[in-house]
Amino acid sequence: MSTSQNGARRGSREQADKYTEFVSRGFGKDLAKRLGLPQPAILRRYEPGSPLVEGPVLVLGQSAGADAVATVLLDWNQDVRRHATPKEKLGAVVVVLDELSHPDQLSAPIRELGASVRDLARNARxxxxxxxxxxxxxxxxxxxxNGVDGIVRSLAKELRAGATANGVLLANGIQANASSAMAALRFFLSGRSAFVDGQFLTASSEGAPAGGGAAQDWAKPLEGRVAVVTGAARGIGAAIARTLARDGAKVIAVDVPAAGDLLAQLANEIHGTALQLDITVAEAGARILDHAAQRYGRLDIVVHNAGITRDKLLANMDAARWDSVMAVNIASQLRMNQAFLASSHFRANPRIISVASTSGIAGNRGQTNYAASKAAVMGMVRSTAPLLAASGGTVNAVAPGFIETDMTAKIPFATREVARRLNSLQQGGKPGDVAEAIAFFASEAAAGVTANVLRVCGQNLVGQ
Structure with missing residues (x-):
């Protein structure tokens, strides 16, 4: 049974979007503009050593929280403005609305934001x-x-040139400059969130000491941590393993024996270890724990990436198709999580991140089994959060949309082009976009961010 991420999320190479490349420069750009064709931007993605924001950051809001957020940004060596300068190109605008008590209070700051939209640089935030x-x-x-929700999601559909709009939500009692909130803000400002648009992250507890996590190693946020990634041999799974290793983690790459050669190559590349394993077997969790304990003494991060599709219209769905998808995509995670939560080797601020899907949010024709399994993953994540809280742990999910992989490259051209353009960024994402979101959730900075489902879909036009 295959446990490599399948469907729209399987493949060994990132596929090129030739149209986006064509309309981004020279003759193609001019032609698209004259004909009124979509002009997706080349997105600003994270590279080690790249600046957090390219350009000044305008902080809007009159509360003490706005002042505190501006101070954190200054601590991050950002060029902060508290008032707009006419015609100055902005790398980001942060709107702090932490003291809202009536819809009338939205007017002034949001109109001020609107006045700055035309001054946003390419790929602004x-x-x-x-x-x-x-x-x-x-x-x-x-x-x-709740009005803020509508503002952010609508603005995200209006922005162009790779700019995105997202929001940080503060739970009751959480200050605007709490470490968890500032970690979420930093993620949204950075190139790590390139394909995240129109989304929210909730800071449900303070996390690390307040002040934005000034002591964090932002270049190697996972240094010394031990992670396992299932379905790691190819596609999104391989991108996740590479990204976690880049950020400092020791990675255990897991996949089925049939993918053994690719798995070994990946493990060697990232200086990790390979574990050939069918995750549907009863002892899968124990096998992973034993492997981690023997080689590293503990396990800190679990990434449930493995998944399969067996698509059929419900009227034609047989038991084998239904049961196999549920066995791999949700039953295996539930069983492994039980083993992890019971283990003394999974105790030091543990992290669990599951790969869900936009199909589990909005549904998809011919995928009742797959959509059910991915919606189930989201329910599992929300209910598991309290079980991890006592040990300082978190659990979150990432729901990818259309991601450029070998599998999506096999979709008929016209269908593929439509799927690519059906989001606010008018293009498909890359496996690394999913991996960056997972690496954020795995980090110590995200300690107060739990029970979230983050869509990595460029704000797909269906669902939230």
Missing amino acids: VVTVSRTGLVEDAPEVAAAR
Whole structure:
């Protein structure tokens, strides 16, 4: 049984989007502009040593929280503005709305944001910092806080040239400059979030000491940590393993014996270890724990990437197709998590990150089994969070959209082109985009960020 990530997320190479390359320069750019064709931008993706933001950062908001966020940005050596300078190109705008109590209070800061939109540089970032709406809130408070959701998701659809809009949500009692909130802000500002658009991350606890995690090693945030990645031989799984290793982790790459050669090559490349394993067997969790304990003495990070598709319309779905997808995509994770949570080797601020799918959010024709399994993953993540909290652990999910892999390259040309353009960034993502989100969740800086499902889909036009 294959446990390598399948469907739209399997493949050994990143596929090129020739159209995006063509319309990004010279004759192709001029032609697309004259004909009114989509002009997706070449996205600013993270490279070691690259600046956090390319250009000044404008911080909007009149609260003490806005001042505190500006101070953290200054600590990160950013060029901070508290008031816009006419015609100055901005690398980012951060709008701090942590004291909203009525929808009327949205008008001034959001209109000020609107006045700055035309001054955004290519691949700029807009990030809001606001509070979650609670059932127990007064109606006007809940209305104001939820209004931010509509603003961010709508603005994300309006921005062009690779710019994105996302939001950080503060749970009750969390300060705007809490370490967890600032870690989420830093992720959204950076090139690591290139294919994340119109999304929110909730900071549910303070995380590390307040002040934005100044002591964090942002270049090697996973230094000394031990991670396991399932379905690691190719595609997104291989990208995850490489990214975690780049960030300092010791990586155990897991895949089925049939993928053994590719798995060994990857493990050698990243100076990790390979474990050939069918994750559907009852002892899979114990096997992973034994491997980690023998080689590294512990396990810190689990990435559940392995998954399969067996597509059929529900009317034609047989038991084998349904059961195999559920066995790999959700039952194996539940069983392995039980083993991990019971182990003394998985105790030091552990992290669990699962790869879900936008199919589990919006559904997809012919994928009732796959969508059910991925929606189940999201439910599992939310309910597992309290079980990890006592040990300082977190659990989150990443839901990819259309990602450029060998498998998506085999989709008929017209269908593939439509799928690529059906998001606000008008292009497909890369395996590394998914890997960057997972690496963020795995980091110590994200200690207060748990029970989130983050879409990495360029703001696909279906679902949230």
